[in-house]
Amino acid sequence: MAEISMREAYGRALAELGAVNPQVVALDVDTSLSTLSNFFAQRFPERFFNIGIAEPCMVDVAAGLALGGYMPFINGFASLLALRALEQIRTCVCYARTNVKIAASYAGLSDFKDGATHYAITDLANLRALPGMTVIIPADAAEAAAWVPLVAEYDGPVYLRISRAGAIPVHLPDSPLQIGKGRTLRSGNDLTLVATGAMVGRCALAAEELSTQGIHARLLEIHTLKPLDSDLLLQAAAETGALVSAEEHSIIGGLGSAVAEVLSEGCPVPFVRVGIRDHFCPTSRNLDQLMDACGLSVADIVEAAKQVLERKSPSKKS
Amino acid sequence: MKIMTSEKITELEEIARQLRIDSLKLIYHRGAGHPGGALSAAEIIAALYFHILNIDPQNPDWDQRDRFILSKGHASAVLYSALARRGFFPFSELDHWGGLDCPHQGHPDRLKTPGVEMTSGILGHGVALGAGLSLAARMKKQTYQTYVLLGDGECQAGIVWEGAVTAAKYRLANLTAIVDNNNVQLDGFVHDVMPLEPLAGKWSACGWHVIEVNGHSVRQVVEALELARELHDQPTVILAHTTKGKGVSFMENQSYWHGNVPNNEQLSLALTELGEVANG
Numbered sequence: 001m002a003e004i005s006m007r008e009a010y011g012r013a014l015a016e017l018g019a020v021n022p023q024v025v026a027l028d029v030d031t032s033l034s035t036l037s038n039f040f041a042q043r044f045p046e047r048f049f050n051i052g053i054a055e056p057c058m059v060d061v062a063a064g065l066a067l068g069g070y071m072p073f074i075n076g077f078a079s080l081l082a083l084r085a086l087e088q089i090r091t092c093v094c095y096a097r098t099n100v101k102i103a104a105s106y107a108g109l110s111d112f113k114d115g116a117t118h119y120a121i122t123d124l125a126n127l128r129a130l131p132g133m134t135v136i137i138p139a140d141a142a143e144a145a146a147w148v149p150l151v152a153e154y155d156g157p158v159y160l161r162i163s164r165a166g167a168i169p170v171h172l173p174d175s176p177l178q179i180g181k182g183r184t185l186r187s188g189n190d191l192t193l194v195a196t197g198a199m200v201g202r203c204a205l206a207a208e209e210l211s212t213q214g215i216h217a218r219l220l221e222i223h224t225l226k227p228l229d230s231d232l233l234l235q236a237a238a239e240t241g242a243l244v245s246a247e248e249h250s251i252i253g254g255l256g257s258a259v260a261e262v263l264s265e266g267c268p269v270p271f272v273r274v275g276i277r278d279h280f281c282p283t284s285r286n287l288d289q290l291m292d293a294c295g296l297s298v299a300d301i302v303e304a305a306k307q308v309l310e311r312k313s314p315s316k317k318s
Numbered sequence: 319m320k321i322m323t324s325e326k327i328t329e330l331e332e333i334a335r336q337l338r339i340d341s342l343k344l345i346y347h348r349g350a351g352h353p354g355g356a357l358s359a360a361e362i363i364a365a366l367y368f369h370i371l372n373i374d375p376q377n378p379d380w381d382q383r384d385r386f387i388l389s390k391g392h393a394s395a396v397l398y399s400a401l402a403r404r405g406f407f408p409f410s411e412l413d414h415w416g417g418l419d420c421p422h423q424g425h426p427d428r429l430k431t432p433g434v435e436m437t438s439g440i441l442g443h444g445v446a447l448g449a450g451l452s453l454a455a456r457m458k459k460q461t462y463q464t465y466v467l468l469g470d471g472e473c474q475a476g477i478v479w480e481g482a483v484t485a486a487k488y489r490l491a492n493l494t495a496i497v498d499n500n501n502v503q504l505d506g507f508v509h510d511v512m513p514l515e516p517l518a519g520k521w522s523a524c525g526w527h528v529i530e531v532n533g534h535s536v537r538q539v540v541e542a543l544e545l546a547r548e549l550h551d552q553p554t555v556i557l558a559h560t561t562k563g564k565g566v567s568f569m570e571n572q573s574y575w576h577g578n579v580p581n582n583e584q585l586s587l588a589l590t591e592l593g594e595v596a597n598g
């Protein structure tokens with residue numbers, strides 16, 4: 001596991017951004033000690049606004065600040081931003097096209113001690129459906145930090161999904177990040193693993209495991225769920241003939257659905273989704289155990305790879 | 319503070335009358351819209367757009383302009399009438415209001431209509447949006463004022479109060495909310511659907527300075543708006559007591575006219591009551 005969490009890397013990067021860009025303001029909803037927007041708050045108290053436990057209001061205040069010439073980063077729990085504040089995000093950020101950056105922390109299952117109310121396993125489905133929204137999911141702490149200035153450079157609404165936890169480091173410092181451009185982290189032509197967020201690291205382990213069995217999996221990191229890098233996916237489908245998606249999210253509406261949309265229209269090949277299979281997830285004492293228990297284990301990815309390979313080239317059975 | 323002569327009052331009253339006529343015609347021709355809440359807000363809109371707001375129709379994005387947010391976006395007909403009469407765009411652009419070839423949407427869209435500060439339509443957003451704009455003005459040391467017009471029924475939305483306490487926390491004296499307090503909403507009287515009284519007490523308890531006026535008295539509305547600019551330590555709300563459907567006898571206080579469209583006969587009757595000379 002990484003030495004620092006994704007939220008800490010994000011929080012420190014936001015404070016750094018504040019130092020170089022005076023237009024950046026930050027808002028939080030009584031969670032600044034959790035999202036770690038407090039690094040920004042401590043350095044720039046005059047540019048930090050604690051709105052209290054009121055995510056919808058924070059979105060609207062941020063939209064107003066954007067109308068007034070600032071670049072707000074709003075901070076809160078993904079479970080609340082993507083659901084309780086979704087109408088505000090739709091109307092006042094996406095439709096009105098205000099330059100609000102949504103840093104959605106504690107995403108996925110990363111708040112493992114707090115249970116299903118606090119998990120965000122539908123946020124990608126919710127946000128991906130909104131016209132005008134850009135959805136970015138860093139794979140590890142270093143990548144979370146690297147996205148912050150890039151998100152600021154982009155003129156328009158962004159949903160940046162941040163884990164409470166760390167993740168297996170996969171970030172490639174010399175492979176530049178670009179919104180809408182997926183990255184090939186491992187080459188291979190037997191099948192393709194398509195992953196986002198913390199599942200990128202788990203897929204890297206799965207690819208390693210598969211290689212010991214003589215199966216060469218390509219690994220694509222889709223950090224930008226929207227706009228989706230369809231070209232990269234279609235190329236992988238054409239060249240490897242089988243895909244597995246993996247995400248710390250419901251199998252409904254997130255990466256798996258997005259990939260299925262592209263493949264079914266452009267290059268239908270055998271495809272299996274690894275994700276949370278449409279159920280609420282329990283409380284845990286340990287994130288890795290929780291993810292394993294929710295169908296997100298390395299073994300689940302390996303199993304999915306074998307399923308999809310079987311469908312690609314059915315073994316001869318009597 | 320601008321001088322309010324009796325001539326100015328008469329002029330604003332006449333503008334309000336024209337805005338009512340414009341609004342009903344627009345709604346009739348479109349076959350859709352919200353007459354009741356457009357008519358109740360006519361004096362408020364007239365006072366803002368033709369006396370109070372520091373705006374430049376030739377330069378709608380001027381950064382020193384006063385900001386106005388129509389939080390009750392369904393009253394778009396009266397806003398569009400005022401914007402067109404102030405010269406933000408030709409009135410003829412509204413000939414096909416509602417059609418696919420008309421940029422001006424059913425509810426205000428800031429990206430499509432010059433002079434529309436913020437997109438609205440879903441009720442409840444204005445106060446929190448206004449708080450953000452007012453914070454921005456303070457940080458940038460700009461002197462513009464932000465005005466938000468919302469409905470009394472709209473005050474049933476919890477986010478209004480989230481915005482209200484936020485504005486009070488930051489002592490946003492450069493923010494003024496105006497409640498078009500017509501006591502009628504889509505389903506009936508506000509006091510039946512979900513009572514809000516004492517509404518003044520609620521705003522006051524949230525940390526706002528409250529001024530109550532007759533919302534159909536141009537003088538009272540203007541004086542309250544002028545006074546709000548002179549208050550420097552808290553946001554102000556003007557509870558403008560109004561009549562839904564004001565000026566058209568059969569529409570007054572009738573929830574039916576929240577969102578229904580007059581037929582030809584009803585339009586003629588309404589225009590006659592508003593003093594419009596029939597043009598055949």
